[in-house]
Amino acid sequence: MDLLALLNHLLNFVAPAAFLALVLAFAGRFLGGRRAGVPGWWVQCAFTFLAGVAVLLTGLVVSGRDGLMTTYAALVVVCGVVQWLAMRGWRR
Template identity: 40%
Template sequence: MPSAHPMTALDALTHLLNFVLPALLLGGLAAGLAKLVWFRALKSVPLRRLAGWASAAATAALVGGLLLTGRDGAMLTYGAMVLACAAALGWAGWGRH
């Protein structure tokens, strides 16, 4: 039986990036689509602001889902990511500036 090798720093970084990547992609894509759909209403709001808030909210939902379910990839977590992302876009785009 082959022996397991210890996780290196590069392995840990790869795992972390693979965990967070769906939230970052969702936040960036949702922000870009929001700017396209509501281009007049969001003209004065920088894309970086929208994407940052949306990605942060989706990441928080992802971490919360991991803590609640004890595993990554639960459909409940992905649904929470979408709702958190939408709420963050609403707040960052039409809420406080």
């Protein structure tokens, strides 16, 4: 596998986490409103992306395969919880 193919595989591996992080950060900004103590959208996006990549890596290690629906379900749940924590959802 050459470098370009490896880069393509890595980008496709983290693409679901990146997409979900962007969607949740922007949805949280528009639906949740601006509140004191809430980090900027790019910080929320970074935290959610890192948590999503960790879930995808865990799913790959545990199952030995990429792309299982249980991994994607865990990705949605974990990213949603991270976004809720970043938006300080418990203070509503």
